Amino acid sequence: MVISIGIIGTKEVVKQIKRVIKAFPTFSPSTCIVNSEDDIPIIAEQLSKRVEVILISSAWTNRKLKNRLKLSIPVHYLPITEASLYKALLQAVNGFQQVNGISIDTLTNVVVSRAVQELALEELDCHVFNGPLYATTDQLVAFHREQVVASRCSIVLTGVQSVAQQLNEEGINSIWMTPSDQDIVVTLERALLSTESRKNKEAQVVVGVINVDDFEKLAKAKKNEHEVQMLKLDIQRMILNYVESLDGYATYLGGDEYLFFTTRGIFERETRGYKLIPLAKDAKLNYSISLSLGIGFGMTANDAGTNAREALRKAKEAGGNGCFIVREDKSVIGPVEMSDPIKASIAPLDHLLVKKAEAAGMTSNYLSKLVTYMCKHQKFEYHVHELASILNITARSAHRLLLVWLDYQLIEISRIEKVPKGRPRQMYWFKFIEQKAY
Incomplete structure (x- = not known):
């Protein structure tokens, strides 16, 4: 689901909103910068024909807009609090x-x-x-x-x-007095809930697959089979309690996997718009285990289940202890914050962008690892040896991949770094990941 939102305001306000709205992967913003707030009503009327909801800069301009126009779509404004x-x-x-x-x-x-x-x-x-x-x-x-x-x-x-x-x-x-980021977040949440597309998606089925990372090692560390079965019961009880908070249904698939179903509206609210999965933190604190989660959206339960399995594969490829979401249009959201703090999250990676990356030799495995590592460390510039370490490949292989990614314009050479000993080295900027991070 992609919801078109019109954003109208002066340059400073629009810039701030564009930064904050990255945390709302459902929104597809169309921005209009005005020199004077008096111009907003005219632009709003034009923009209302191609968006589902409009966000304007202030209550003052919202009042002027209502006095002049009666728009058929919701209009929200940024409050001064x-x-x-x-x-x-x-x-x-x-x-x-x-x-x-x-x-x-x-x-x-x-x-x-x-x-x-x-x-x-x-x-x-x-x-x-x-x-x-x-x-x-x-x-x-x-x-x-x-x-x-x-x-x-x-x-x-x-x-x-x-x-x-x-x-x-x-x-x-x-x-x-400019609006705070939190005020913008609250306003965007209200705008999201007011759209017809969002209302229609509230009851859409969401499928989740949960995998316990390295469960075999955990089992071998136990003294006997009784302790293994007790650990399984503890994990199952923890997952059932979490799924209950989602008003969902969970079932044990055997081995180290669990499956659950919930609705999109509840899942988005409980994860604060795909920002946090508290289940993983509980697992880490209480049982010293990490979880990998795959969440799938789809127009049918079959599509959602297929996407959930694909999302779990991406989480595993990234090294586990992570969550990815694959939406109905095959776009990817992730990593979602788990037990380890993530300094930045990623806005949806468009399906065509993922395909372009894979065509350039950036396999799903590499892409998942890079996105997760860069978001956790909020660093998007690396030299060849750092990249080799992240992907667990040789420096020669990393250099070969970098040349291909440069040809496909996925990355850029940002600067030349001088080192105390040896030749200067090139630093590569992963622009397509940083531009999606927030």
């Missing part, structure tokens, strides 16, 4: 030598009072705009200018970018 105020207050206090007062709009007296108390800034003299909820730019500028002229404040905090720009041009110190 206490998190935005905290950041701006700290920026004001730390960024200016003398602050004799602050003029604030967009937020209420109650919110501002609570924020200054929690930050121990009660000595600040705060003047909060108490005019119309959706005031014009001129009204807000006039209010702030009046506070400065009357020497009630020296700094302005505003939730409207155009107000900050105008005041700064007049020589008044102004800080634009």
